[in-house]
Amino acid sequence: MLKNTIYFLVLALFVSACTLEPEEFEASKGTADFTKTIFLGNSLTAGYSSGELYQSAQMESFPAIVAQSLIDAGFMESFKQPLMPNETGFGKRLKLGYSTDCTGATSLGPVGYGVDPDLVAAGTSIAADGPFQNLGVPGAQVSHLLYSGYATLNPYFGRFASAADATILGEAVAQNPTFTVLWIGNNDVLGYATSGGVAPITPTTTFAGSLDAIVSTLDALGSKGVLCNIPDVTSTAFFTTVPYNPIPLTSQGNVDALTAAYANYNTAAAAQGLDLIEWTLGANAMVIEDPTNFAGMRQIKPGELVRLDIPQDSIKCYGWGTQVPVPGEYVLTSDELAEIETAVDNFNASIAAVAADYGWAVVDMNGMLEDIANNGRRIEGKTYTIDFVTGGVFSLDGIHLTGNGNAIVANEIIETINTNYNASIPKVMVSNYSGLVFP
């Protein structure tokens, strides 16, 4: 008997010693109701990454991450995304791989995914599986959310729209959302930026009007929510990777030849008090198209930005930037940058104003990305920057986020909700999500 008792006590001590029972995180929904949380937006919301929308990227979209936290905390029962049927989407996905340029040099960089897309499967309607709580549609501008017929124009919406004349907002309204996360407006300025100042910027009044229409509709249904503001394009890898002076001159002969070739231009430019086109040994600024210049060209200035997708072969082997002015669509000039900055400021002011009108909160994505762009951000032993490929925030298209980038965004949204709705939604570990894969 005594022996048994001792045996039992030893066993009990052993078992209790071997289990640690940590205090659980105390989640709280504060003043918000997340029962039916809807995410509205564009490609960033959809989970687009490395040039395409595909299933594994959607699984790590920031809506999926935020929703999982809400589900884990018990504030939301289920969450469904309009998942693509596979990993190739509509076929524009990129991966890291080797390519050989016109000089015969092989280097590591973005290349095609290398698997033929199944376009029929990608375009097949999955509306019957709905409703969906991630209503992000790649390419959508603010007014598109209200646009009946958008499903027939945009296959990413078409594939999950409940009807041909459905609106994105309508898909949300039909679900009676209690909470909304809206990140829209990037394409209203990004289109202009990524086309090098060709596609128009949405007028501020149109932007503000559409945004108010969306939020007022949802607010009237009793939804609360957060509005994410728009980051400056200069905080994205798409515009910060290719330098303004990517032309290396290593021989004095080349320097002299180019200087001679632009001698006539320089004489005329000097007469007009314009900057000269000058060449030296080392890194040189590209010659770009500029219709405002008397000769339709000039040398790009420091601070002006070049698109990530400028054809490198054209620079290396076909005289772009030296003998042929780089087409304007690949460059954001200082005038265009000023317009973009104004537009971003105006849109973000509209976002703040609309949020204030309805008592919604603003997630300062602009401030967050600017901080990462300026300072980098160390998270769980990894340094995240906006550098292309190595930075870890942006995917291979330079605009859309990696899984890690989405997790950073998700934590920012959670932080804003927690602060403004007196809630305590659990944050996630950023390193539990994925980044780019090297060969």
Added chain:
Amino acid sequence: MVAFTASLMAEGYQVNLQGQKNTGMGHTGTGFLLGPSIIHFNPGGLALYDKKMSFNAGVSTIFSNNIFQGAEGLYEAQTENPIGTPFYFYGSYKINDDLAVGLGVNTPYGNSLKWEDDWAGRYLINSISMRSIHIQPTVSYKINDWLSAGVGMTVALNSVELNKSIPITGPNGDSEIDLEGSTTTFGVNAGLMFTLTEQLSAGISYRSQMKAKVTGGTATLDVPEALIANGTFPDETGFSATLPLPNNINFGVAYKVTEKLLVALDINYVQWSVYDSLVFDFEDNTPAFQDSRNPREYSNTMIYRLGAQYDLMDELTLRAGAYYDATPTNDEYYTPETPGANKIGLSGGATIRPFENFEIDLSMLYIHGQKREAEYVPDNFKGTYYTNAFIPGIGLTYSF
């Protein structure tokens, strides 16, 4: 051969399981004699041991748990600790009434833990196995009726193996780096024992610090081929690093309350401040692969120990003890490589004497680590750590 990995059983990477009799009494033993383990606790006391010859060996089995909880979230990760089995061996020989010699072989430092695969702190540490076997020939001399002195020369065989992930993903997941190295160091263990009255004794001892400097270590990298091919990373390189084993200054008193009951108090002062940072100096560097300096900023700590033993009968002695072990880890430089906490230890033990000259020593120690909220600031890795352990141990003593 007994596996000798140990696991975090005292603060920092010290292992305080150096005698089952001592462990049963809260690991006291600087100020009184508990057999040959005095070689470790206080070499000054060995000359007082009345046995002509003695052998004492023991092993403990560590079942430990560590849990990490991410800050402001639900994330949890655990260690899959291999079961640690630190051991000791002591032998003593009394040359004459005043002079004794002895040899100790034990593992007073060690750290072995493995966090679960792909855990969120993998860029800080995946697994570590640090081992240190100390071989200590010792001589002790009884100077007069109230004072005896002793000194041992310690040769330590140290080895370390460490694995962490590198935040670059390849076809098979995250990249990794493996660091492996070993080194031999020398130190001193010296002490004085005071026999103050029939009932009261006291002792002080000093174990010198050793700086375990690994110079011929091997760093093996598992990174995507593309990044080895283009020279971003070496695939293998040498490294050097230094892990200090700190000074210990120990003070103990013991009082015989009755013929059968003894109580003891020990205070250990551990000069952990010597562990300022862990620096890896790699032979081959690239812009992406630099030497790394990892601040640790440990503080000196005190451990307070209390123990008692009661001779129930000739064949059986019972022991109990408790201690409070303050952590040397820093709130801002707190790494999951050595997840320290202020710890409370509760122990019990017994010695059974089935026949003459032979003893079986049993001990049981439960360690409760206080919940620790801390951050490794350089890596922005923040959370709450929980730790505990259950350590049964057995030892045998043969003496005549």
